Amino acid sequence: MSENFGLFKGLKVTFKELFKKSVTDKYPKQFREKPQRFHGRHVLNRYEDGMEKCIGCELCAGVCPAQCIYVRGEENPEDNPVSPGERYGFIYEINMLRCIYCALCVEACPTEAITMSSLFEMSVTNRADAIFDKSVLVVDDSGKPRSHEEKTNLTNEKDLQNFDGWMRATSSNGNPNYQNVINWSGSLGYGKKEPEKGQHLEEE
Ligand code: SF4
Numbered sequence: 001m002s003e004n005f006g007l008f009k010g011l012k013v014t015f016k017e018l019f020k021k022s023v024t025d026k027y028p029k030q031f032r033e034k035p036q037r038f039h040g041r042h043v044l045n046r047y048e049d050g051m052e053k054c055i056g057c058e059l060c061a062g063v064c065p066a067q068c069i070y071v072r073g074e075e076n077p078e079d080n081p082v083s084p085g086e087r088y089g090f091i092y093e094i095n096m097l098r099c100i101y102c103a104l105c106v107e108a109c110p111t112e113a114i115t116m117s118s119l120f121e122m123s124v125t126n127r128a129d130a131i132f133d134k135s136v137l138v139v140d141d142s143g144k145p146r147s148h149e150e151k152t153n154l155t156n157e158k159d160l161q162n163f164d165g166w167m168r169a170t171s172s173n174g175n176p177n178y179q180n181v182i183n184w185s186g187s188l189g190y191g192k193k194e195p196e197k198g199q200h201l202e203e204e
């Protein structure tokens with residue numbers, strides 16, 4: 001008797017689920033809006049003058065709990081520097097198969113070089129393609145993020161474009177005067193970022 005009751009309960013749950021509206025019905029024709037700080041695919045940003053923000057310091061690689069970032073910094077060439085300062089990210093790779101999207105790399109980065117987009121579609125057909133290098137991660141000359149999956153046509157451009165909503169977790173250069181002040185920096189193609197709701201920007 002109790003077995004029959006259990007079966008009936010189980011069927012009731014199944015039956016109820018049959019008529020629930022599925023949130024994935026319209027995907028991939030329509031995409032849901034993501035929260036501003038959705039943790040999706042990474043982007044390596046550049047300054048408004050085109051220079052790369054990454055200085056090859058390897059802090060992101062050091063903090064990554066999944067050990068999926070590989071960075072090799074190199075001295076900037078004197079005649080044609082890639083980033084401001086002494087060094088730049090000569091090699092930068094993220095193994096997306098290992099990433100847990102915790103955003104600790106974003107928090108650790110002293111120059112806002114690495115941020116995360118809203119893009120969650122990262123399907124690849126082999127393991128090697130899941131290692132995103134600078135050719136995918138660094139934004140192009142107009143500040144637009146590059147897609148890794150041009151051929152599959154699955155990329156939601158909007159999710160990929162929404163990549164700049166990050167702020168520094170710490171004050172700039174550790175200066176206590178910047179405590180609680182959001183010090184946005186200019187980004188290629190986007191200019192100076194607007195503070196998010198509830199934040200304020202100190203007048204210069
Ligand atoms: S999001 Fe987390 S796991 Fe992924 S690369 Fe950054 S630090 Fe590593």
Ligand code: SF4
Pocket residue numbers: 053054055056057058059060061071089108109110111112113114
């Ligand atoms: S992305 Fe940021 S933390 Fe990582 S190496 Fe470049 S500058 Fe350093």
